[in-house]
Amino acid sequence: xxxxxxxxxxxxxxxxxxxxxxxxxxxxxxxxxxxxxxxxxxxxxxxxxxxxxxxxxxxxxxxxxxxxxxxxxxxxxxxxxxxxxxxxxxxxxxxxxxxxxxxxxxxxxxxxxxxxxxxxxxxxxxxxxxxxxxxxxxxxxxxxxxxxxxxxxxxxxxxxxxxxxxxxxxxxxxxxxxxxxxxxxxxxxxxxxxxxxxxxxxxxxxxxxxxxxxxxxxxxxxxxxxxxxxxxxxxxxxxxxxxxxxxxxxxxxxxxxxxxxxxxxxxxxxxxxxxxxxxxxxxxxxxxxxxxxxxxxxxxxxxxxxxxxxxxxxxxxxxxxxxxxxxxxxxxxxxxxxxxxxxxxxxxxxxxxxxxxxxxxxxxxxxxxxxxxxxxxxxxxxxxxxxxxxxxxxxxxxxxxxxxxxxxxxxxxxxxxxxxxxxxxxxxxxxxxxxxxxxxxxxxxxxxxxxxxxxxxxxxxxxxxxxxxxxxxxxxxxxxxxxxxxxxxxxxxxxxxxxxxxxxxxxxxxxxxxxxxxxxxxxxxxxxxxxxxxxxxxxxxxxxxxxxxxxxxxxxxxxxxxxxxxxxxxxxxxxxxxxxxxxxxxxxxxxxxxxxxxxxxxxxxxxxxxxxxxxxxxxxxxxxxxxxxxxxxxxxxxxxxxxxxxxxxxxxxxxxxxxxxxxxxxxxxxxxxxxxxxxxxxxxxxxxxxxxxxxxxxxxxxxxxxx
Amino acid sequence: xxxxxxxxxxxxxxxxxxxxxxxxxxxxxxxxxxxxxxxxxxxxxxxxxxxxxxxxxxxxxxxxxxxxxxxxxxxxxxxxxxxxxxxxxxxxxxxxxxxxxxxxxx
Numbered sequence: 166x167x168x169x170x171x172x173x174x175x176x177x178x179x180x181x182x183x184x185x186x187x188x189x190x191x192x193x194x195x196x197x198x199x200x201x202x203x204x205x206x207x208x209x210x211x212x213x214x215x216x217x218x219x220x221x222x223x224x225x226x227x228x229x230x231x232x233x234x235x236x237x238x239x240x241x242x243x244x245x246x247x248x249x250x251x252x253x254x255x256x257x258x259x260x261x262x263x264x265x266x267x268x269x270x271x272x273x274x275x276x277x278x279x280x281x282x283x284x285x286x287x288x289x290x291x292x293x294x295x296x297x298x299x300x301x302x303x304x305x306x307x308x309x310x311x312x313x314x315x316x317x318x319x320x321x322x323x324x325x326x327x328x329x330x331x332x333x334x335x336x337x338x339x340x341x342x343x344x345x346x347x348x349x350x351x352x353x354x355x356x357x358x359x360x361x362x363x364x365x366x367x368x369x370x371x372x373x374x375x376x377x378x379x380x381x382x383x384x385x386x387x388x389x390x391x392x393x394x395x396x397x398x399x400x401x402x403x404x405x406x407x408x409x410x411x412x413x414x415x416x417x418x419x420x421x422x423x424x425x426x427x428x429x430x431x432x433x434x435x436x437x438x439x440x441x442x443x444x445x446x447x448x449x450x451x452x453x454x455x456x457x458x459x460x461x462x463x464x465x466x467x468x469x470x471x472x473x474x475x476x477x478x479x480x481x482x483x484x485x486x487x488x489x490x491x492x493x494x495x496x497x498x499x500x501x502x503x504x505x506x507x508x509x510x511x512x513x514x515x516x517x518x519x520x521x522x523x524x525x526x527x528x529x530x531x532x533x534x535x536x537x538x539x540x541x542x543x544x545x546x547x548x549x550x551x552x553x554x555x556x557x558x559x560x561x562x563x564x565x566x567x568x569x570x571x572x573x574x575x576x577x578x579x580x581x582x583x584x585x586x587x588x589x590x591x592x593x594x595x596x597x598x599x600x601x602x603x604x605x606x607x608x609x610x611x612x613x614x615x616x617x618x619x620x621x622x623x624x625x626x627x628x629x630x631x632x633x634x635x636x637x638x639x640x641x642x643x644x645x646x647x648x649x650x651x652x653x654x655x656x657x658x659x660x661x662x663x664x665x666x667x668x669x670x671x672x673x674x675x676x677x678x679x680x681x682x683x684x685x686x687x688x689x690x691x692x693x694x695x696x697x698x699x700x701x702x703x704x705x706x707x708x709x710x711x712x713x714x715x716x717x718x719x720x721x722x723x724x725x726x727x728x729x730x731x732x733x734x735x736x737x738x739x740x741x742x743x744x745x746x747x748x749x750x751x752x753x754x755x756x757x758x759x760x761x762x763x764x765x766x767x768x769x770x771x772x773x774x775x776x777x778x779x780x781x782x783x784x785x786x787x788x789x790x791x792x793x794x795x796x797x798x799x800x801x802x803x804x805x806x807x808x809x810x811x812x813x814x815x816x817x818x819x820x821x822x823x824x825x826x827x828x829x830x831x832x833x834x835x836x837x838x839x840x841x842x843x844x845x846x847x848x849x850x851x852x853x854x855x856x857x858x859x860x861x862x863x864x865x866x867x868x869x870x871x872x
Numbered sequence: 873x874x875x876x877x878x879x880x881x882x883x884x885x886x887x888x889x890x891x892x893x894x895x896x897x898x899x900x901x902x903x904x905x906x907x908x909x910x911x912x913x914x915x916x917x918x919x920x921x922x923x924x925x926x927x928x929x930x931x932x933x934x935x936x937x938x939x940x941x942x943x944x945x946x947x948x949x950x951x952x953x954x955x956x957x958x959x960x961x962x963x964x965x966x967x968x969x970x971x972x973x974x975x976x977x978x
Binding site: 251252253254311313314315348349352354357414415416419420421424425428429431432 | 964
């Protein structure tokens with residue numbers, strides 16, 4: 166049998182200036198290693214000619230350019246195999262010829278060298294904030310990657326969604342601070358050094374803020390007053406959907422970012438931790454008609470972007486352009502991309518930034534049955550991946566509770582965030598809504614179950630949990646936008662003083678409020694998500710939109726673990742409490758009845774009087790009891806759990822519901838108590854003397870275990 | 873420094889000495905040597921790399937290739953790798969696939 170590399174379809178038919186090539190394979194798109202060479206394939210619906218441009222690594226001048234012969238084009242796809250290339254030192258791009266006619270949607274310019282939308286790695290930003298080379302004719306350079314990583318036995322973990330505890334983090338912020346104690350600060354390798362920390366805390370899923378290649382220099386500027394360099398730090402502006410950010414890899418300078426990230430994922434999986442990616446398919450880094458032509462704009466503007474009838478860019482993302490996600494070609498690119506990350510990187514789930522855009526038609530109108538969302542939901546390769554939508558966009562489409570789900574999609578539950586924040590700050594008339602939120606929001610997700618909602622109180626966008634109780638107002642002056650950026654609807658409360666204070670009473674209350682928040686999050690049905698650092702009282706000093714700060718404002722200060730050790734130990738406890746009690750982790754909603762014949766309904770509601778919740782507008786108290794006989798929707802048996810929340814400013818006696826004969830109430834959590842006395846470890850809970858009544862302190866929460 | 877490689881198998885131990893820079897140009901030569909020694913079913917593979925100055929991605933993959941070619945029971949030793957090589961192995965995680973030693977046998 167002939168060797169694969171001696172087959173005639175892997176032998177050159179053309180030669181130019183010593184470069185040998187032949188007709189290629191139209192699929193897959195991108196640059197793919199084949200025997201003896203590389204197959205290049207690219208789509209453009211309206212280009213009249215296409216030229217492959219080959220560079221040696223880091224060189225400004227290409228060493229060769231090969232125009233695709235017309236016979237190498239099938240349909241709208243140009244493909245070519247080029248032989249004897251140095252895979253590691255090759256960088257490539259394309260020139261596209263065609264009309265420059267913006268009104269018709271075309272912006273071809275054969276003078277520009279464009280990045281491959283399907284490139285698996287991008288050169289040019291190999292190290293974080295490296296030389297931006299503003300004058301380079303080809304700043305973002307497509308590269309090849311080896312796809313032979315040794316995964317051994319690894320595969321995505323497929324942890325049941327209801328059992329997840331998600332930890333949202335920024336790769337660089339997490340370990341960049343001098344206190345992080347890791348060798349490779351601010352990188353994938355650095356995150357790998359913190360795996361034991363994730364395990365100690367108890368989270369079983371990390372959600373990485375964007376790690377697709379982006380340009381941290383995009384829209385960079387100096388702060389007009391302080392001179393501080395402000396950059397695209399968060400990275401919600403994609404250059405390429407298939408390439409991991411080289412600047413997040415300690416080995417990015419060697420082009421080994423793919424290996425470093427895969428090793429991180431493999432090690433996390435070994436430790437029982439899933440990996441979600443925060444993906445940004447709503448727009449790209451090319452901006453509007455004034456923005457640069459990096460890739461999509463010059464390759465096929467009309468296909469990749471939503472355009473107005475005049476040829477301008479719809480701006481549903483708030484960033485200048487909107488990816489045309491429901492165009493069949495773009496839809497396939499998104500599918501290809503997610504399949505690639507799920508199969509090649511073993512990613513466990515995806516959170517879609519401004520996902521409501523993915524449900525818009527090509528003219529921007531909302532679709533009843535968005536093909537992209539349906540395709541993702543039914544895709545065979547993504548079948549076990551968790552799909553999570555940020556169910557709104559900057560164009561005013563708000564779909565929390567109504568995002569097209571196809572039985573698959575979950576949502577960031579923004580209403581959960583708002584309700585819990587308002588209740589914690591002591592607002593009235595929230596008990597009814599609160600009862601829905603802690604049940605997994607059946608009012609919003611009746612037919613979708615409790616796992617349709619990702620519960621969170623804080624995320625990267627907005628105040629940290631500490632700042633939520635230290636600031637009434639945002640303090641974004643450091644962003645250089647005259648404090649006009651960032652939301653004003655924070656539902657925060659400074660507990661009596663704006664910002665840092667030495668007042669022990671205020672600081673005590675702030676810590677208590679953080680513990681109250683973490684407790685509610687961990688005893689709510691649905692999937693909890695914690696913002697990295699909230700477990701140790703991280704502050705951004707009142708900045709609720711730190712998107713541009715590569716500084717200590719963003720970097721997690723690990724010294725807080727010591728100074729706020731009470732918060733960390735408390736967070737660990739409530740996380741372990743959730744893991745220990747399956748009755749807190751139901752997949753489907755409660756039925757508000759006793760379907761197990763235990764004598765108790767699966768969930769019951771209480772107030773200062775047992776079995777008599779105060780639903781009135783003036784109420785700031787709420788209690789509920791879970792009957793462990795109905796754990797995991799009746800398939801498991803657990804203890805009884807009673808949670809009483811008192812957001813009134815005085816302590817109140819709560820009458821406790823009576824337990825079955827032989828069981829008694831034990832304290833697991835009491836946030837009114839001093840640090841380290843405010844919880845009892847799982848299975849070591851303190852039996853209370855008075856089994857009929859418990860005084861819940863002012864603005865405090867208790868969790869009792871009935872066993 | 874140009875790439876140099878030599879190999880031998882003695883007493884069921886494959887010994888390969890690498891010098892220079894192991895990159896996409898030189899990796900095929902390393903692969904050839906791995907295939908050559910694998911045919912003699914060694915129990916250990918020892919890479920003498922004190923004179924190896926750089927290992928690119930293609931070089932790293934040859935370690936994975938050797939591991940897969942030789943099977944899980946064959947241990948791979950790197951004798952006296954330079955700091956840059958160790959650092960690269962650590963950052964990418966390939967360090968878990970090999971044993972770093974000062975001499976072989978210990």
